[in-house]
Amino acid sequence: MYSKEIGSGNVLVASGTAEANFIALMINLEKNDEVVYMTPNYLQLKHLSKSFGIKLKELPLNRELGWQWNIDDLKKIVTGKTKMIIICNPNNPTGSIMSDDVMNEVVKVAELNDSWILSDEVYRGSELRGIERRSFAGLTEKVIVNGGLSKAYSLPGLRLGWSIGAKEYFQNAWSFHDYTTISVSYLSDWVASKVLEPRRRKAILKRTKYYLEKNAELVLKWSQEVSKLKIDALQATAMTFAKINASISSDNFVYDLRDKFGVLLTVGSWHGLEGYVRIGYGGDYNYIRKVLNRVSTFLEKI
Numbered sequence: 003m004y005s006k007e008i009g010s011g012n013v014l015v016a017s018g019t020a021e022a023n024f025i026a027l028m029i030n031l032e033k034n035d036e037v038v039y040m041t042p043n044y045l046q047l048k049h050l051s052k053s054f055g056i057k058l059k060e061l062p063l064n065r066e067l068g069w070q071w072n073i074d075d076l077k078k079i080v081t082g083k084t085k086m087i088i089i090c091n092p093n094n095p096t097g098s099i100m101s102d103d104v105m106n107e108v109v110k111v112a113e114l115n116d117s118w119i120l121s122d123e124v125y126r127g128s129e130l131r132g133i134e135r136r137s138f139a140g141l142t143e144k145v146i147v148n149g150g151l152s153k154a155y156s157l158p159g160l161r162l163g164w165s166i167g168a169k170e171y172f173q174n175a176w177s178f179h180d181y182t183t184i185s186v187s188y189l190s191d192w193v194a195s196k197v198l199e200p201r202r203r204k205a206i207l208k209r210t211k212y213y214l215e216k217n218a219e220l221v222l223k224w225s226q227e228v229s230k231l232k233i234d235a236l237q238a239t240a241m242t243f244a245k246i247n248a249s250i251s252s253d254n255f256v257y258d259l260r261d262k263f264g265v266l267l268t269v270g271s272w273h274g275l276e277g278y279v280r281i282g283y284g285g286d287y288n289y290i291r292k293v294l295n296r297v298s299t300f301l302e303k304i
């Protein structure tokens with residue numbers, strides 16, 4: 003799944019990616035430490051950082067660049083004070099995948115400033131059109147990559163995740179794990195070991211991509227018929243971050259749609275960017291089709 007250099011001494015199995023993220027933060031950061039954090043993003047690491055008194059410098063993804071980081075901005079924001087660069091790739095909520103060029107620059111900038119890279123890659127395996135994106139694992143010494151079975155493997159109930167990275171980190175992480183959940187459930191561990199056997203893993207991801215591609219086509223076709231939401235090219239995650247093309251805030255949009263049409267999206271400003279709503283398209287094809295029709299009716303009324 004990763005590079006050949008990564009063996010069992012570089013892995014910690016955790017109760018979901020969420021626990022792997024928690025441990026990575028607790029082990030490496032202290033109050034008043036500074037981190038550079040990708041925005042928009044999943045909220046766990048942002049709010050944990052805030053509650054531990056860690057200083058967060060947000061670096062937004064740029065929509066004009068296809069939801070990539072602007073490299074000049076990256077070079078300016080990461081300094082000798084940056085203890086960690088926190089990434090979500092493929093990204094929740096934009097569904098974008100970091101380009102090779104940006105990845106290479108992140109590695110260079112992290113090495114130059116002696117910063118850790120923490121890359122949450124729980125959506126790896128959900129890329130459309132057959133690709134499986136390069137991971138940050140092994141690209142530099144101070145890197146932690148977290149992943150799990152909740153997304154592309156469709157097994158959230160197993161609560162099975164992992165951390166991959168430098169041996170230096172894992173000695174501490176293994177000890178700290180004794181104070182969080184001690185170990186994962188034996189049954190989940192056993193099922194996960196079967197799921198991740200190379201042939202079975204490939205078959206599961208192929209199935210995931212088959213459904214996602216069908217749904218992605220549906221969403222893109224639908225988006226051509228609506229003018230009040232702008233949807234960009236879909237790349238991964240079964241989510242898209244749609245730009246609202248109407249004078250309504252993202253929270254009013256989401257609450258009205260929920261209350262009047264029973265459809266739940268998430269609010270752009272919660273993810274760190276106003277003017278957007280996150281649409282998940284990972285469900286059953288016919289269900290998504292009906293839901294999109296309801297959204298169309300809502301859009302006609304605003």
Ligand SMILES: Cc1ncc(COP(=O)(O)O)c(C=O)c1O
Pocket residue numbers: 017018019020021044090094122124149150151152158162163
């Ligand atoms: C980016 C990201 N990281 C981590 C998690 C938590 O994943 P897990 O169920 O593996 O703990 C989620 C869940 O939505 C997520 O979107």
